[in-house]
Amino acid sequence: MRIIGISSVLLGLTVLLAAAFVVSAEDGSNSDISRLIMQGEGIVTAAPDRVVVVLGVETQDASAARAAAENAQLMNMTISALLGAGIAESDIQTSGYSLGTVREDLSAGDRNTKKAPIFVASNTVTVNLNDTADVGRVLDTAISAGSNTIQDISFDIQDPGPQKDQALALAIQDASRKAAVAAKAAGVNLGRILEISESYGYVRAASAAGGVMYDAATTPIQPGRMEVTASVTMTYEISGA
Numbered sequence: 001m002r003i004i005g006i007s008s009v010l011l012g013l014t015v016l017l018a019a020a021f022v023v024s025a026e027d028g029s030n031s032d033i034s035r036l037i038m039q040g041e042g043i044v045t046a047a048p049d050r051v052v053v054v055l056g057v058e059t060q061d062a063s064a065a066r067a068a069a070e071n072a073q074l075m076n077m078t079i080s081a082l083l084g085a086g087i088a089e090s091d092i093q094t095s096g097y098s099l100g101t102v103r104e105d106l107s108a109g110d111r112n113t114k115k116a117p118i119f120v121a122s123n124t125v126t127v128n129l130n131d132t133a134d135v136g137r138v139l140d141t142a143i144s145a146g147s148n149t150i151q152d153i154s155f156d157i158q159d160p161g162p163q164k165d166q167a168l169a170l171a172i173q174d175a176s177r178k179a180a181v182a183a184k185a186a187g188v189n190l191g192r193i194l195e196i197s198e199s200y201g202y203v204r205a206a207s208a209a210g211g212v213m214y215d216a217a218t219t220p221i222q223p224g225r226m227e228v229t230a231s232v233t234m235t236y237e238i239s240g241a
Helices: 064-084 132-145 161-186
Strands: 002-010 013-024 033-046 050-061 092-102 118-129 149-156 189-204 226-239
Touching (some): 033 161, 033 189, 050 092, 064 092, 064 118, 064 132, 118 132, 161 226
Antiparallel strands (some): 002 013, 013 033, 050 118, 050 149, 092 118, 189 226
16 A cells, blocks of 8 residues: 655645545455545534533531431422423433531641531432523522522533534535645546545534523523534545556
């Protein structure tokens, strides 16, 4: 196998291309086939339409039983309030529960004094929302009912299929364009496509531009936008190398 890398100056322009020319005789035929391998990327942005909120209740007491009982009362009030706000029971799931102890930090003069441990009860639930506009209202409802910890708020796209298709098309266009530039720069002709491989991903965009700002009466939460990405590697047959 012979690989001819491209990173050259052509017609006064510096061309930086992620490309390789490969000559191989292992395609099942009797003749060598020269190949050009090119990568492309496509990015599509979309507003999230699904939210996952992890919230909970944490209580402390010198008695484990009292800490657990108070925690249960507050969590029951929180769940009842969420149900009353229109959240389906199937969209509320317990995601963690713990009961342990912590010891207070003692000053230098008190370090020889033994203090009874403080018991900490913690209960968390995961709430699934299908409307990003509900986040602020749900948080306020839970906090008013007794929740005192908000551990995570994450946004998602329920069905990213259309965005993935768009990103894939853009990635193929990107790879095709770069392959044409690379072939022209090297003085070869592009032939048929021998292989296409792809991969996908999506991430939360750093900017919340285009997000929704909720009424001042509720906790302001901006969902921002998601980036759906597709990457392709395209292998072309080339001639004239």
